Amino acid sequence: MKKVAISIGDLNGVGVEIALLAHDKIKRFCEPLYVIDGKLLFQASKMLGLDIPKDFKTCKVSKNFKIKPGKVSKKSGLYSFKSFKKAIDLAKKDKVDAIVTLPINKEAWNKAGIRYKGHTEVLSDLFKKEAIMMIGCKKLFSLLYTQHIPLKDVSKTVKTKKLYNFFIDIDNSLKTKKIAVLGLNPHAGDGGVIGDEEKKIKKAIKKANKTLKKELFYGPLVPDTAFSPKNIKNLRYLVAIYHDQGLIPVKTLYFKESINVSLNLPIVRTSVDHGTAFDIAYKGKKPSLKSYINAVKEAVKLS
């Protein structure tokens, strides 16, 4: 059975509750190691009114602090960062086969002096490799060519060579037969009438397929009709040129099931695709476990 380190996320949020509630389910297909200290787990379980399962394996991370449900706090932010770093470390040392991350709070990271925007940036920095962000569920995964950049800067990044490298990187970390690529402009440029970045996309697809000696990538597709009921049947993996192009369809159709996967790294990392949900943390409001369970499943599959 694959070993999976679970970084606990911001303890003032819903992460630890999700971990406790889903434990019986995920232990059927992996051996989870929760990256949280026993004392803090004990504190959280008391506050949540949840038992700690006897096979809930934890590990040392950092010193104890007081959990404050729903609060942005420096201590909780710092702890979530340390839990994440420890999980990465376990994977690097091959003590686990993959890591799954529970949500952190960006503001809390900021308060704790951590200058990263999120998990993915930490990974890219640590491994000196651009992590590829893939979001979705097994029905539809979007691979983001650009992530958190202003929309006005997207066009400039569309270059044949850069796209080509992105395609080759995808093939290195994903085993599948067909990956659709979206166009950038309305109607995918309508033959060059509404923008011409599609020419570069087309060239990069051709070049990548030639190198890979298979017809892996196809497109560019017209973005707005790619997800119609008729067309979506044929989609499973999809390259989106910009953030919202890939995430609007995924979140519109599969909001609760969606997960976040970091590809192109020496370790396997998946994550829930939701935040800390401070508004419902420690209120007995049973957060959805779907995204988390899917994330653990995908981590096992990829490792």
Place this chain on the structure above:
Amino acid sequence: MKKVAISIGDLNGVGVEIALLAHDKIKRFCEPLYVIDGKLLFQASKMLGLDIPKDFKTCKVSKNFKIKPGKVSKKSGLYSFKSFKKAIDLAKKDKVDAIVTLPINKEAWNKAGIRYKGHTEVLSDLFKKEAIMMIGCKKLFSLLYTQHIPLKDVSKTVKTKKLYNFFIDIDNSLKTKKIAVLGLNPHAGDGGVIGDEEKKIKKAIKKANKTLKKELFYGPLVPDTAFSPKNIKNLRYLVAIYHDQGLIPVKTLYFKESINVSLNLPIVRTSVDHGTAFDIAYKGKKPSLKSYINAVKEAVKLS
């Protein structure tokens, strides 16, 4: 009962079949006038193997030509343009209360020397007013702030004054209580970290609401989560800053039901939201009537 002129679209496509098949349904709530000559209707009905209902009212448009199913043709392109122009004329002269347009083929228009990109451009030019394109169905309508322009040019168009005018124009042609406005950037800019056009959007919303003396517009919303099952319940009308932002969710969720409405004009015009479907024209493959029937209903409602 409201009178509605139906421009017949490209006769080599599915338009006339849709008109014949849906006649019994739409005559229950309007008095349709089909902008097609009797001779051509007779030719099409023979080829389709469909009866012409005795109350199927037509009018003179232009001279006869040979229908060629699924073919891009100069003659058919020109006829579709003339049918559209005639329909507009009927509306301008108050002979009808609204017009509904069946799909034309852009390439055929091009072949016929017609330099417009589509219906909406003709209307804007004819009435010397920027038509506002609204696409969707009664569950979700997207109003497009920009239409067929390259994605790289979208940011430049985001100006407080221009947005403000757009909002005021919307209020002039649409009666509703709440209209959401999307942000432009990932996470709606995340407080200015990923682009700052959202500031201008916010300012324009505030200004428009002040002028209108009501809280009609709100936002900017984070684009990728705006359509999650929880959030979409509260959406009905939506301002999208660019084409695909508004159309991806509409076409993902409501492809068959969707229609196209031209607002901000002195006449009411709605349209099906699909093309000529040359691949299935005159093959007895029963095209979907949903979009057309919804378009006629909305035309009656708006007039």
